[in-house]
Structure formats: C-alpha cells, structure tokens
Amino acid sequence: MANVKARVLKGFRDYLPDTMLPKQRMLDTVARTFESFGFAPLATPALEYADVLVGKYGDEGDKLLYRFLDNGDRDVALRYDLTVPLARVVGMNPQMPKPFKRYQIAPVWRAEKPGRGRFREFVQCDVDIVGCADLTADAECLAVGAAVLRALGVEDFVLRVNNRKLLTALLARLGIAEGEPAMAVLRTVDKLPKIGEEAVRALLQKENGLSAEAADGIFEFLGLDPATLSDWFADSEVGQKGAEELNTLLQLAAELGVRDKVEVDLSIARGLDYYTGTIYETFLTASESLGSVMSGGRYDELLGMFGGASEPAVGISLGVDRLFAGLLELGLVEADGNPTRVLVTVFDDSTRPASYALAGALRAAGVNTEVFLGGGRMKKQFQHADKRGIEYVVVAGPDEIARGTYTLKNMRSGAQEALERDALVARLR
Amino acid sequence: MANVKARVLKGFRDYLPDTMLPKQRMLDTVARTFESFGFAPLATPALEYADVLVGKYGDEGDKLLYRFLDNGDRDVALRYDLTVPLARVVGMNPQMPKPFKRYQIAPVWRAEKPGRGRFREFVQCDVDIVGCADLTADAECLAVGAAVLRALGVEDFVLRVNNRKLLTALLARLGIAEGEPAMAVLRTVDKLPKIGEEAVRALLQKENGLSAEAADGIFEFLGLDPATLSDWFADSEVGQKGAEELNTLLQLAAELGVRDKVEVDLSIARGLDYYTGTIYETFLTASESLGSVMSGGRYDELLGMFGGASEPAVGISLGVDRLFAGLLELGLVEADGNPTRVLVTVFDDSTRPASYALAGALRAAGVNTEVFLGGGRMKKQFQHADKRGIEYVVVAGPDEIARGTYTLKNMRSGAQEALERDALVARLR
Numbered sequence: 001m002a003n004v005k006a007r008v009l010k011g012f013r014d015y016l017p018d019t020m021l022p023k024q025r026m027l028d029t030v031a032r033t034f035e036s037f038g039f040a041p042l043a044t045p046a047l048e049y050a051d052v053l054v055g056k057y058g059d060e061g062d063k064l065l066y067r068f069l070d071n072g073d074r075d076v077a078l079r080y081d082l083t084v085p086l087a088r089v090v091g092m093n094p095q096m097p098k099p100f101k102r103y104q105i106a107p108v109w110r111a112e113k114p115g116r117g118r119f120r121e122f123v124q125c126d127v128d129i130v131g132c133a134d135l136t137a138d139a140e141c142l143a144v145g146a147a148v149l150r151a152l153g154v155e156d157f158v159l160r161v162n163n164r165k166l167l168t169a170l171l172a173r174l175g176i177a178e179g180e181p182a183m184a185v186l187r188t189v190d191k192l193p194k195i196g197e198e199a200v201r202a203l204l205q206k207e208n209g210l211s212a213e214a215a216d217g218i219f220e221f222l223g224l225d226p227a228t229l230s231d232w233f234a235d236s237e238v239g240q241k242g243a244e245e246l247n248t249l250l251q252l253a254a255e256l257g258v259r260d261k262v263e264v265d266l267s268i269a270r271g272l273d274y275y276t277g278t279i280y281e282t283f284l285t286a287s288e289s290l291g292s293v294m295s296g297g298r299y300d301e302l303l304g305m306f307g308g309a310s311e312p313a314v315g316i317s318l319g320v321d322r323l324f325a326g327l328l329e330l331g332l333v334e335a336d337g338n339p340t341r342v343l344v345t346v347f348d349d350s351t352r353p354a355s356y357a358l359a360g361a362l363r364a365a366g367v368n369t370e371v372f373l374g375g376g377r378m379k380k381q382f383q384h385a386d387k388r389g390i391e392y393v394v395v396a397g398p399d400e401i402a403r404g405t406y407t408l409k410n411m412r413s414g415a416q417e418a419l420e421r422d423a424l425v426a427r428l429r
Numbered sequence: 430m431a432n433v434k435a436r437v438l439k440g441f442r443d444y445l446p447d448t449m450l451p452k453q454r455m456l457d458t459v460a461r462t463f464e465s466f467g468f469a470p471l472a473t474p475a476l477e478y479a480d481v482l483v484g485k486y487g488d489e490g491d492k493l494l495y496r497f498l499d500n501g502d503r504d505v506a507l508r509y510d511l512t513v514p515l516a517r518v519v520g521m522n523p524q525m526p527k528p529f530k531r532y533q534i535a536p537v538w539r540a541e542k543p544g545r546g547r548f549r550e551f552v553q554c555d556v557d558i559v560g561c562a563d564l565t566a567d568a569e570c571l572a573v574g575a576a577v578l579r580a581l582g583v584e585d586f587v588l589r590v591n592n593r594k595l596l597t598a599l600l601a602r603l604g605i606a607e608g609e610p611a612m613a614v615l616r617t618v619d620k621l622p623k624i625g626e627e628a629v630r631a632l633l634q635k636e637n638g639l640s641a642e643a644a645d646g647i648f649e650f651l652g653l654d655p656a657t658l659s660d661w662f663a664d665s666e667v668g669q670k671g672a673e674e675l676n677t678l679l680q681l682a683a684e685l686g687v688r689d690k691v692e693v694d695l696s697i698a699r700g701l702d703y704y705t706g707t708i709y710e711t712f713l714t715a716s717e718s719l720g721s722v723m724s725g726g727r728y729d730e731l732l733g734m735f736g737g738a739s740e741p742a743v744g745i746s747l748g749v750d751r752l753f754a755g756l757l758e759l760g761l762v763e764a765d766g767n768p769t770r771v772l773v774t775v776f777d778d779s780t781r782p783a784s785y786a787l788a789g790a791l792r793a794a795g796v797n798t799e800v801f802l803g804g805g806r807m808k809k810q811f812q813h814a815d816k817r818g819i820e821y822v823v824v825a826g827p828d829e830i831a832r833g834t835y836t837l838k839n840m841r842s843g844a845q846e847a848l849e850r851d852a853l854v855a856r857l858r
Binding site for chain 1: 433434435436437438441442443444445446449450453457460464465466467468469470471472473474475476477478480481492493495497498499500501503505507516517518520521522525526528530531536538540550558561562563565566569576681684685686734735736766767768769775781782785786789792795796797798799800802803804813816817
C-alpha cells in the first residue's frame with residue numbers, strides 16, 4: 001500500500017466530534033420538531049440519473065453538478081438539492097396519500113468556488129407539504145420554522161414574508177417581460193439588504209435595462225404599507241390575489257401564535273423561478289449578517305416536471321451550517337465533542353468488575369458513562385477525564401469496594417463524596 | 430424543462446416514510462447507545478481524493494469505486510467504507526487525545542452487481558476505538574454491540590468471537606504462505622456456514638491448492654475445544670498469544686455481563702486482510718440466515734497507512750439494512766411512516782384558532798399532533814386520520830368550544846369522550 005498524503009478535497013471538510021456532536025444534537029431537535037407537526041422522514045439516493053437533475057437549476061446550476069459516467073457508462077450526477085429528488089419521488093409514487101408532509105436532512109453537492117462559509121458538500125434540511133393548495137399549509141411552514149428555532153433556544157428571530165404574485169403583478173405593470181428578464185430583476189432586488197438602494201437602482205438600470213421610471217416604480221412598491229397593497233393593485237387580478245394571500249397568511253400566523261415573529265418584507269424575492277406564491281426568509285435578530293437561516297415558499301408548478309399531474313407544494317429549507325454558526329454565536333451551543341458525563345476509573349484487574357457494574361447501572365439510568373480502558377495509575381486516569389472535559393470521576397478501589405461505597409468527584413468544583421451505588425446513580429441521573 | 434422519466438438508478442433506492450421513519454428511530458437508538466459508552470460522532474466527506482481510497486480494498490474493491498474526474502480534473506471517488514476515512518482523519522489530526530472513541534453513521538457507495546439485499550448505496554454504522562492496544566477495548570466493542578441490540582429489543586443473539594492470531598499460527602503450521610494465499614484460504618473458510626464442510630474441503634484443495642492433510646489440519650483446528658487452544662499451539666508464539674487474548678476477552682465479557690451472549694467460533698475468519706487480533710460476527714438467533722448483523726475486529730496496522738505512527742484500533746460495524754430486516758422479521762419494528770399521534774380537526778375558519786391552540790398544547794406536552802390542513806367536512810377529516818393510521822382524532826367544533834371541552838375519539842376502539850383541554854393533554858401525554 002503506497003503511503004499517500006492524507007488530505008481533504010477543497011470545499012469539503014471533516015466534522016470532528018467537537019463540532020459534530022453539537023451539530024448532530026441540533027439536527028435531532030430539528031427532526032423531532034418536524035415530527036411533532038406530523039412530518040415524516042424521506043431518504044433518496046445521493047446519485048441520480050443526470051437527466052433527472054439537468055435543466056432544473058438553470059445553466060449556472062447545471063455547471064455545478066458533479067456529473068460523470070459510472071462504471072456501467074450511465075450518465076449520473078450527485079444530487080444538487082432535495083427538492084428535485086422530492087419531485088421525482090412524488091412523480092414515481094402517485095399512490096402516496098396527500099397531503100404528503102415530509103422532511104429530509106441530507107448532504108448535497110455543488111462544485112462551487114469554495115469561499116467563506118461556502119462549501120461543495122453541505123447538509124440541507126427541508127420540510128415540505130405536497131398536495132395542499134390551501135394557505136394553512138403555508139402558515140404551517142411558518143409555525144414549524146418558528147417551533148424549530150424556539151426548540152433550539154432562539155427567541156430573537158424574524159420570519160420575513162412576501163408573495164411572489166405581488167412581484168409578478170409589479171413587473172407586469174412596469175412592462176418587464178416574464179421569464180429570464182423578470183427573474184434577473186428579482187435577483188437584483190434580492191441584493192437590497194447586502195448592497196443598498198442606490199446600488200440596486202444602478203444595477204436595475206445598467207444590468208437589467210430598466211428605465212429610471214421603472215426603477216422608481218420598484219422602489220415605490222417596496223415602500224408600500226402592506227395594508228395598502230390591495231388598493232395599489234386594484235387593476236391587477238394577480239396583484240389582488242397576492243395581497244389577499246399575504247393577508248390570509250398573516251391572519252393564520254396570528255391564530256398560530258407566531259404573528260409577532262412575522263414581518264412583511266416586500267423586497268424578499270428569492271432568486272429561483274419556481275416560486276408561485278408565499279415566499280419566506282428568516283433572520284436571527286442578533287446575527288442578521290449571517291443571512292437567512294431558513295427560506296422557502298410555495299412552488300405550485302414545479303412538481304409536474306416528471307410528467308403526470310402537478311401537485312401544489314410549499315416548504316422551507318433550513319441552512320444547517322448558518323444556523324449552527326448562529327447558535328454558536330449566540331452561545332446556545334458550544335463546541336464540545338465529549339458525550340461522556342462520568343468516567344469510572346479502574347484500580348486494578350481485581351476491581352474492574354465493580355467498575356463495570358457501576359457503569360452499567362449509570363447507563364441504565366441514562367447517564368453516559370465511560371470505564372477507563374486498560375489500567376494504570378489513578379493520576380493518569382484523572383488526567384484523561386480532565387483533558388476530555390468529563391464532569392465526574394468515580395473511584396472504585398479496594399477500600400471503596402470493602403466499604404460498599406464509591407468516591408464521586410466533581411471535576412469542576414473539586415468536591416468529593418462517598419456514596420453507595422444507588423445513591424450515586426440517583427445523584428447523577 | 431424537458432419532461433424526463435422519473436426513475437432511480439439500479440442498485441439505489443428511495444426510503445419512503447414507511448421504512449425511513451422506523452429506520453431513523455433505530456439509528457437514533459444506536460447513536461444514543463454509542464454515546465452512552467462515550468463514543469462521539471464524526472462526519473467525513475462523501476468524496477475523497479481517489480488516491481486516499483485506491484489500493485485499500487484490494488483489486489476487487491478498487492474496481493467497485495465510483496471514481497471520476499471532478500470539474501477541476503481532480504481524480505476523486507465516493508467513499509467505499511468508513512474505516513479508510515477514519516484512518517485519514519487520524520493521520521491528519523495527531524493532536525486528538527487517545528483513545529479516540531468515535532462512531533459514524535453514513536452511506537457508502539460500491540458499484541457492485543446489485544442483488545437480493547445488495548445495493549450500491551448503503552448506510553454503514555461503525556464504532557471504533559483508536560489508540561488503545563488493551564483488550565478492554567476489544568471487550569468494550571462486544572459490550573456496546575450487545576447494548577445496541579438490547580436497546581433495540583433484541584434478546585436472542587450471539588456474538589461469535591475468534592482471534593486472527595490463531596488463524597495465522599494455523600496457516601503457518603500448515604505451510605501456507607502469508608499474504609494473498611493465506612487470505613484466500615481464510616475467505617474459503619469463511620464460507621463454511623453457507624456451503625458446509627464438504628464444499629469448503631473441496632474448495633480448499635481445488636482452489637486454494639491445499640493438500641488433503643492441510644485441509645484435515647484446518648478441520649482439526651475448527652473442531653478444537655477452545656480450552657485446549659493453548660496446548661495445541663504449544664510450539665507457536667503467535668498461536669499462544671492468540672489463545673491468551675481470546676481467553677482474556679472471554680474473561681472481560683464475563684465481567685461486563687455479556688459472557689452468556691459470547692461464543693468462540695474458530696471458523697470466523699473475516700475476509701479482510703487487515704485484522705490482527707480479535708474478530709467478531711453477530712447473529713440474531715431467530716434469523717441466522719440473515720447473516721452477521723454486526724462484525725469487526727482489531728486492526729492494529731491499518732491506521733498507519735497515511736504515514737506517521739500507526740495506532741492500534743478495534744471496532745465493529747453494524748449492518749444497518751440487515752439489522753433492520755431482522756427487526757422487521759422479529760416484529761420489533763413495523764413499517765409505519767406516520768409520526769402523528771393526534772389529528773385535530775378544523776370545523777370552520779372561526780374555530781381554527783381553538784384547534785391550533787390545542788395542537789400547540791399537545792406538542793408542548795411531547796405529543797406529535799397535526800391540525801387538518803385546509804377545511805371540509807368532518808367525514809373527510811376522519812378519513813384522512815384513518816388512511817394515515819392516526820390513533821386519535823379531536824373534534825373542536827362550536828358546541829365543544831362553547832362547553833369548553835373537546836371530543837377525543839380513539840380511532841382503534843371507537844371510544845369517544847368529552848374532555849377539558851388540560852385533561853385531554855394529560856390523557857395523551
């Protein structure tokens with residue numbers, strides 16, 4: 001076996017336990033919260049036939065696919081997101097009862113230029129409701145999103161909502177052609193929080209070719225009081241519909257007890273062309289600069305891409321890495337790869353059975369417990385606990401065993417006491 | 430967007446919620462059990478530089494790699510197992526305190542000929558202890574394996590153990606050359622449970638080129654009483670060492686309370702050439718035909734493959750799909766994709782807030798609860814619960830709201846009662 005250099009591909013990374021343990025716990029909480037609303041997990045393959053993916057993400061997206069010929073010369077690609085695979089599953093399983101409420105937490109791959117916080121492999125975490133056109137589904141996505149953040153200990157966040165129909169009506173009124181020209185304008189508007197009004201206005205005129213009047217029209221819209229949207233779009237059926245949907249969504253958010261976390265933001269545009277109604281982004285109030293940690297919307301036309309009838313759908317996607325970075329920043333999680341609460345030391349071979357027995361009792365009580373592997377001086381065993389950040393050490397030497405007790409030491413306070421087994425288990429449970 | 434056929438690559442598959450929900454719960458239990466022994470999660474990329482993987486799995490393994498040039502013409506491959514990436518991580522992070530106890534649950538990819546129960550993408554679930562040469566580490570792997578099975582409700586299983594040093598001593602005595610000839614003999618012996626003694630004897634002579642006497646020698650060894658191993662190998666240092674290690678392992682298993690689940694099986698050989706000491710396989714007594722659901726052993730030389738000092742290591746790998754199939758067979762899990770325990774119906778728009786409020790209270794009490802999306806006749810809403818297998822339905826109509834009660838219906842028994850909110854939550858908690 002030739003000795004090769006151990007290295008990781010650029011844009012990829014290992015998650016050592018320090019990061020992976022708290023991240024895994026975060027994802028477990030997310031999954032439990034999704035399930036508490038009745039969403040069920042789905043898993044799809046990492047590899048798909050390339051033709052299932054190509055053409056779904058625009059020309060730019062196609063270039064970012066990890067696409068290759070497999071050993072049987074099949075044209076295959078690694079999945080780019082979790083939405084197209086969902087569409088494929090829905091297309092292949094027309095028998096599934098609707099609404100189909102699913103979540104999926106899984107890595108996706110994009111051959112992007114790696115940069116700060118941008119990786120070629122990252123975990124997506126999507127929750128979607130397929131087969132329900134009613135706005136209660138849009139509202140449920142808001143509610144489950146808020147519930148996820150609260151379950152993670154985040155109280156200061158804002159769910160910014162908008163409706164794509166309003167933007168469609170606006171662009172139609174300004175005479176901007178549907179399709180790519182309209183999408184390009186929306187992508188420019190989406191930059192507003194990053195680059196500011198002046199720069200967006202300049203781009204709209206220079207890159208999108210809008211007149212000064214059209215650019216004014218866009219900023220007039222963005223400055224509207226949401227309560228006046230219906231009047232402003234009095235001449236537009238789609239605009240009226242958008243205003244009505246947004247209004248209903250706010251009403252449902254109030255009924256769901258999340259209205260105080262929801263703000264209308266008419267500048268939210270979402271760069272993807274498949275949204276058809278509600279769109280959302282979510283920001284941690286204390287870390288707005290992180291960007292949106294949870295985004296999505298309604299996409300009623302997308303799921304028809306594999307033939308058959310389309311299904312209305314709405315969903316949100318959690319930015320797992322961003323959210324984790326936010327939780328670290330807020331001090332709601334900490335980098336800590338140690339799952340062990342108690343180290344039971346081993347005095348010598350003759351006392352090991354007692355150490356094993358205590359560890360078994362602690363684990364049965366739900367306390368994560370290690371028994372020191374091998375043997376050696378007590379000092380070495382205490383150092384191991386110290387280095388790993390283990391909170392408690394138990395000594396079960398011959399004296400302790402003769403007295404029927406164990407010595408429990410709190411490694412943080414240094415406090416030490418002798419306890420019988422049941423009392424010790426009860427103390428740590 | 431061209432309409433393409435929705436299809437899945439051969440050897441790959443979707444896990445719909447019916448399978449994925451119980452499978453996810455199984456994996457959660459496995460992870461919690463690993464953590465209860467102090468193992469911490471590690472995650473590595475799906476893609477590695479090809480030279481990190483090539484040459485580690487033999488010529489046959491190399492052919493099964495999904496290997497390709499990425500968009501930057503780097504020679505890359507999808508990971509084939511979780512052991513080589515572990516070796517890479519250990520090689521790149523010499524600062525990590527030892528023993529390093531990690532688990533990893535993640536898919537791996539092998540371009541095998543698909544067959545019954547053989548897929549090109551499957552989840553591996555590995556637990557390993559790096560940096561501890563002591564047999565207490567080997568024993569801990571037995572203990573955590575047994576704890577995982579018990580946590581999943583399996584009581585009838587057997588951990589078959591052997592020691593590679595015994596096989597090494599045996600083959601040396603029979604004059605079989607080390608390396609590939611010896612490995613080929615071990616792979617033949619490994620087939621014993623599947624094809625029986627006569628067929629193995631024939632293969633040993635025909636394919637491995639052994640004399641009839643050498644084949645006899647192998648079967649004499651396989652028939653030994655484990656207590657006599659030390660005598661049998663009186664002239665072999667490595668044989669003596671193997672017998673001693675096996676004996677110590679059994680002693681530690683007794684101390685750990687798992688001796689009754691452990692059996693010596695001298696025919697366990699494990700096909701991979703990197704094992705150096707303890708080897709194990711695990712069978713569900715009621716479903717032996719499934720094959721081993723958990724296998725592994727000690728591999729003290731492998732982790733030096735990326736330069737630097739080698740580290741002793743021992744671990745086991747859970748066959749996730751086999752184990753899940755076994756749990757299904759034993760009736761310990763069932764295919765069920767419904768995480769929802771309670772459906773709260775919606776009478777009309779005016780009563781929806783009461784339905785939302787109750788659902789929120791139920792979720793806060795840890796009860797997975799759906800509110801019917803949209804509206805419509807009660808009959809339709811009950812049918813939805815029925816079709817999804819939801820156990821309880823709550824009706825919160827105008828009459829109920831006026832009385833300050835909800836109607837709770839058990840969909841299995843048909844029993845129905847009126848309860849105030851707190852009483853209802855307490856009943857379902």
